[in-house]
Amino acid sequence: MAEAFDVVVVGAGAAGLMCAMTAGQRGRRVLVVEHANKPGKKILMSGGGRCNFTNIGTGPANFLSANPHYCKSALARYTPADFIALVERHGIAYHEKELGQLFCDESSKQVVRMLLDECGAAGVRIEIGCGIEDVRARDEGGFALRTARGTFHAESLVVASGGLSIPSMGASGFGYRLAQQFGHVVLPTRAGLVPLTLSGTHLERLQDLSGVSLPVEASCNGQSFRNFMLLTHRGLSGPSILQISSYWQPGDALRLDLLPGADAEAFLRAQRQARPAAELRTVLSEQLPKRFAQRLCEAWLPNRPMRQYGERELRDIAAQLHHWPVTASGTEGYRTAEVTLGGVDTRELSSATMESRRVPGLYFIGEVVDVTGWLGGYNFQWAWASGHAAGEVA
Numbered sequence: 468m469a470e471a472f473d474v475v476v477v478g479a480g481a482a483g484l485m486c487a488m489t490a491g492q493r494g495r496r497v498l499v500v501e502h503a504n505k506p507g508k509k510i511l512m513s514g515g516g517r518c519n520f521t522n523i524g525t526g527p528a529n530f531l532s533a534n535p536h537y538c539k540s541a542l543a544r545y546t547p548a549d550f551i552a553l554v555e556r557h558g559i560a561y562h563e564k565e566l567g568q569l570f571c572d573e574s575s576k577q578v579v580r581m582l583l584d585e586c587g588a589a590g591v592r593i594e595i596g597c598g599i600e601d602v603r604a605r606d607e608g609g610f611a612l613r614t615a616r617g618t619f620h621a622e623s624l625v626v627a628s629g630g631l632s633i634p635s636m637g638a639s640g641f642g643y644r645l646a647q648q649f650g651h652v653v654l655p656t657r658a659g660l661v662p663l664t665l666s667g668t669h670l671e672r673l674q675d676l677s678g679v680s681l682p683v684e685a686s687c688n689g690q691s692f693r694n695f696m697l698l699t700h701r702g703l704s705g706p707s708i709l710q711i712s713s714y715w716q717p718g719d720a721l722r723l724d725l726l727p728g729a730d731a732e733a734f735l736r737a738q739r740q741a742r743p744a745a746e747l748r749t750v751l752s753e754q755l756p757k758r759f760a761q762r763l764c765e766a767w768l769p770n771r772p773m774r775q776y777g778e779r780e781l782r783d784i785a786a787q788l789h790h791w792p793v794t795a796s797g798t799e800g801y802r803t804a805e806v807t808l809g810g811v812d813t814r815e816l817s818s819a820t821m822e823s824r825r826v827p828g829l830y831f832i833g834e835v836v837d838v839t840g841w842l843g844g845y846n847f848q849w850a851w852a853s854g855h856a857a858g859e860v861a
């Protein structure tokens with residue numbers, strides 16, 4: 468005999484738990500089915516163990532999607548302030564790190580505990596370590612899920628199974644396959660918020676500087692992010708690179724401003740005037756990490772005493788420092804990516820409820836949908852907001 472629920476949520480991650488507690492609070496009988504061995508694994512590992520659970524500046528401009536309008540309604544109806552109020556009700560201490568990013572003072576475990584407590588209080592049942600074998604629409608309406616723990620019937624089915632990033636944490640293509648099974652279009656997926664790899668001479672020249680970090684402005688396809696860049700043994704990482712990686716595709720030009728906010732030409736001219744005998748690498752070492760400045764001057768820039776540079780050459784060096792071209796060979800892929808770009812096409816989903824326009828009672832929330840946030844708490848805010856929107860109606 469199948470057990471019947473009003474709502475079955477697939478995935479006990481950020482979006483799934485928020486949806487389950489919201490639906491449970493409305494008196495719906497809710498089951499969450501999770502195939503991993505514990506709930507909220509990505510929440511636990513997020514923000515270096517402190518969970519960057521929201522960003523107080525969240526707005527639609529912080530998201531990538533084929534339909535940039537889609538996220539507006541849900542984000543407006545469940546805001547960072549709503550989630551902060553929940554966090555405060557549970558006595559979780561938090562702080563703003565930078566750029567509106569809120570982190571737990573202690574541990575991301577507190578966020579998972581909070582969501583599980585809310586689910587518990589709302590009577591939500593959570594089946595952990597429960598794989599799903601088959602899902603089908605029932606002739607009499609609703610859905611049947613065949614799982615390792617028996618068959619469950621659901622009036623509403625909410626897919627919150629996340630993206631493909633970090634397969635070792637339980638990520639699977641389940642949600643995409645299910646969407647296709649029910650006739651939905653799935654837009655091509657790729658790794659986002661991910662380190663970029665270098666190859667050839669670029670890699671050879673920079674590889675041994677692994678660990679060096681410097682502030683840059685990274686630009687690609689009309690988007691720019693100013694923050695730190697970290698050199699790694701495979702290429703480039705750090706917040707500015709992770710951010711721009713979501714806008715980069717193989718073959719795209721990537722430019723780095725190595726002296727963001729500075730006027731390199733005026734600086735170099737002033738140095739030539741003040742210390743004509745100083746070499747370029749010495750002068751640049753005062754603005755850039757020393758080893759990096761030296762490498763620039765060994766491998767790319769002509770290194771001479773400042774007095775030997777003419778006006779044109781100085782202008783040219785300044786221009787290179789502000790528009791350093793980088794040819795990335797690829798990304799580190801889903802193994803290290805924080806998010807998956809692309810996913811279930813929003814054109815066949817309701818932006819108010821996240822419900823399928825094709826199959827009544829079927830919902831898609833969180834990262835499985837073609838809505839991807841920047842680095843900095845935006846992805847969790849989307850998970851909370853889309854989970855809440857579906858939980859209010861499912």
Ligand SMILES: Cc1cc2nc3c(=O)[nH]c(=O)nc-3n(C[C@H](O)[C@H](O)[C@H](O)COP(=O)(O)OP(=O)(O)OC[C@H]3O[C@@H](n4cnc5c(N)ncnc54)[C@H](O)[C@@H]3O)c2cc1C
Nearest residue numbers: 478480481482502513514519629637641833834844846847
């Ligand atoms: C290392 C790392 C750090 C991050 N840090 C941050 C951060 O600080 N701030 C931020 O905003 N975002 C962060 N993110 C991104 C954020 O974790 C995700 O965007 C967010 O978790 C998406 O929520 P979700 O509920 O859609 O998916 P998930 O949280 O991934 O949850 C999906 C759940 O579905 C389960 N599942 C998958 N397939 C099945 C199946 N077939 N059957 C049953 N269950 C299934 C999974 O096991 C998982 O528990 C980070 C991501 C990573 C990888």
